[in-house]
Amino acid sequence: MTKTTVVVIGAGIVGLSVAFEALQGGATVTIVDRDPAGDKASFGNAGGIAVTEVVPASVPGLWKKVPLWLLDPLGPLTLRIGHAPRMVPWLWNFARVGSPSEVARISKALASINSRVYDDLMPLFNTVGLGGDLFRKGALTVYETANGFLRDKHEWEAKRALGVEMKELSAREVRDMEPALGAIVQSGVFTPQWSHIADPKKVVDVLRLWLAANGAEILHGQVDRVYSTSEGAKVAMSGGTTLSAAKVVIAAGAWSAQLAQQLGDRVLLESERGYNTTIAAPGVMLEREVIFADRKFVATPLSVGLRIGGAAEFGGLQSPPNFKRSKALVKLAKLYLPGLRADGGSEWSGHRPATPDSLPVIGRSSVSMDIIYAFGHGHLGLTQGPTTGKIVGDLIFGRAQSLDLSPFSAARFSFRKGK
Template sequence: MTSTETADTIVVGAGVVGLAIGTNLARRGVRVAILDELPPASGASYGNSGFLVADTAMPVALPGMYRKVPSWLLDPEGPLRVRPNYLPSALPFLLRWLHSSRAAQVRLSSDAMRKLHEPTFDEWKALVGPKVYDSLIRRTGQVYLWEGEGASSTPMEDELRARHGINVEKLTPGDIQEIYPGITRDISRAMLIPGNGHTTNPGRLCGELLQAYLDAGGQVLHERVQRVWSSDGGWRLMTTSGQTRLSNRVVVAAGAWSHRLLKPLGIDVPLESERGYHVVLPNPSVELSMPILHKSGFFGINSMEMGIRLAGTVEISGLEATPDPVRCEVLVRKAKRLFPELRHDAPRMWMGHRPSVPDTVPVIGPVPGQPGLFTCFGHGHCGLTAGPASAKLVVQQMLGDEIAIDTEPYSISRFTH
């Protein structure tokens, strides 16, 4: 095994977060390499819903949600599934997740998320440039839908939107039919969040981010990092190339796999894969002017360049279990209930790993007691939205910049002390 000094900084993980970190560093003259065994942005960064939720800062766990979990688990089309053989492994995470649903914690988490979400459109434009931005990103709003009668959102959701001054417009049944021709009349309640938006192709957007990184002088190495450890004032990384990579600084931005790299260093973070599924319906008979988050159906639907993408559900089954195509079939059935006349070509299915922590706040910044080691992971359902601002924040921390926001809510120390 040989040792090679690869770069001043090595970023482990070539998803949207890692690419954004690399681009920010390279543009500031730092010699940087990104290591990932998979092609850049081929995981959750490629397969997400495409939603850009600048005006949504809602933690996954909300007060009172624990009462709904049993019915969700018993419902074959419910939004949450935990495979029985994985439950003992998942239980500590799930208990911490429920503990994070306390109102005081939810407010703290929402405040921290808001600081990363609100600048997403500006940060994306800065990363990929105005031309690419205008071709792939739309700030046209997002619509939430509910079936049946009742409240359209929980008191906590209403409180958080008011807390952050988020503009919300209530839609009438007539508005819904006008915006979405052919939608079922079972939908009579909806709200528009005009400050949200979407991308028409997450994979292509991240491909453009990769090109921006390469144009800035960054390097990508297609290697799996097997181990990270400190040595002689720097860091060594054992990879599948048979070489030991050397660097002054390392950023762990490996998504749901980040825990595996940190645990041998004695750093135990409650990171879990919320496995998410999507289905693309090519050549659909329906085109949406704005993406939909079906709140009572627990899925999103977005018109993209390749067709309609349906995304949603949470499956807690770890990193190794095989995908369950039934989860995709459920999404298609729900979409056809929403648009009864929907026609399309053969569906294309996908499953990926959302890197999630119990309080929904990503883990960003230096690791105490480990000079030169930084983290940027745990973005859950919101990596495409929060990734650019998260990357900017960790680069500011690495380079000793003045930082305008409180970094403590993102610190790994909240889990390790």
């Protein structure tokens, strides 16, 4: 029997997870990336398996907080002014999906993916030898006020209604769990379903090497265009090479919109740049990931050190990073972790592929059943990568889907050229 040929564009966590499923299903797999082993969002993220994050970024009332955030040049949200005009459709859509009914619809869709994350992630991790790299220790969200939980009450209630387990904690209970946290912390919420991994870079490296060792071809190269002909899907690479395949999967992270647009699917995708600093010898110990709700950043105890990160900077794919943000986050962390030794940290920044509704784009392109999208995972690409791989595997091999894919369709942006 002839094997299905699959080309996956992108060697980030999403593309590699798709390649894993395609290979497991018996396909001949080629992964194309301009820098397969190089830096990407999947490389330096916070390492959280954030299954409890089922509420989108755009929620009712958010707009009251945005002006304050924007006034602080190193605050949690930045919109680079030169890029703002290009973002109008994205921002308009972001505002539109912030209504209570849209938030309820989107949260349900996010929960439909997140509720099966471990079922898809564990077999992949165990198969490639990463089983010991997942720490199921939950996460702690901390507040600077005794009733911080009440401020975010609607969000927590929405999460609880979608199956998220949580326990409210007093300041003392928080410090019993994480003694490194200082007096600034007045309350917290423990979410046991969250987990974290040892090192995101190790995950993509181990997975890529496992795929290569098990028959996937990994090609270095820039993909210029994906198109469909009567003989199947084609991938045109810089330098003149054209690849043919029964199925092509676009999993190029924040760069995917350009390839989809050439196919006529104008999706709304922006780079949401995030920053962090990893401190190998931080002088403090955390048992689990801590989310600092008032200042919008996180700290994760990775095998490579304590990673302190966050920030959402919208400036397009070409703007240079501003590492003052990494430094500002470390300064904030010192408020919460009085014993933190911040010297010698390594700074990093990466492009989250962000859609306005916080939902990824997963599904067939509108021009061809053979060209499949898998991108736009925003803050949750590591969490949702293996599940996306499974869903795309089902599309590749024509298997029944256990999930309603309509919320994830590229068509939701209704921007198909010529319509």
